[in-house]
Ligand SMILES: [Fe+2]
């Protein structure tokens with residue numbers, strides 16, 4: 001029997017699960033809204049969610065999610081950030097890794113109640129290992145396997161969405177709202193570019209499909225077939241597209257530590 005949701009594991013470890021939030025601020029037949037408040041360095045109890053839910057960050061947001069299996073993942077949810085979870089994640093807890101209070105509202109949607117044996121895993125979340133040895137029969141139940149979906153996007157069918165930097169547009173292909181990681185196509189019109197030196201809050205990877213895209217201070221120039229990567233925190237730019245350029249761009253976490261000056265809205269900085 002697989003244990004993708006970690007309930008068996010929690011029991012084996014003698015961990016009593018807590019609530020998904022600190023206190024209920026509103027409840028009716030449709031929703032249950034929790035306050036989640038975590039002081040710097042503190043953790044909330046291990047818990048599991050039985051309903052789909054949205055989280056709206058109010059304050060803080062640099063946390064770590066730790067599953068009962070010991071996997072950890074940094075989250076970045078500045079005030080106003082929203083996350084929606086559509087499947088049953090393994091038992092987990094949240095630790096505030098910043099020096100400010102984390103405060104959010106967690107809104108459970110009561111019209112769906114998951115049972116661990118049948119619940120889907122969340123979209124874009126990898127199932128966690130089970131106790132089954134690697135050499136044994138498949139570790140995931142049929143239900144868990146059914147949670148995997150193939151998704152095909154014909155990028156030619158998508159429209160370019162203009163961003164608030166002149167000459168830049170994108171086609172977002174995949175995004176993990178929880179971690180901020182993303183994969184998208186970006187297009188710089190000839191003469192456009194990122195106007196200032198900057199650093200990213202995660203590793204950035206680009207594959208040039210068309211054009212000629214140059215990092216001005218170093219002269220590093222991407223042409224079709226070039227793969228570029230830029231480690232988290234390294235300062236680079238400004239840049240210029242010497243020809244209209246199309247790049248497949250991948251971030252393994254949030255794009256920027258704070259919204260850069262050349263964007264006029266937060267959405268463009270994601
Ligand atoms: Fe949670």
Ligand SMILES: [Fe+2]
Nearest residue numbers: 198200236237
């Ligand atoms: Fe950059």
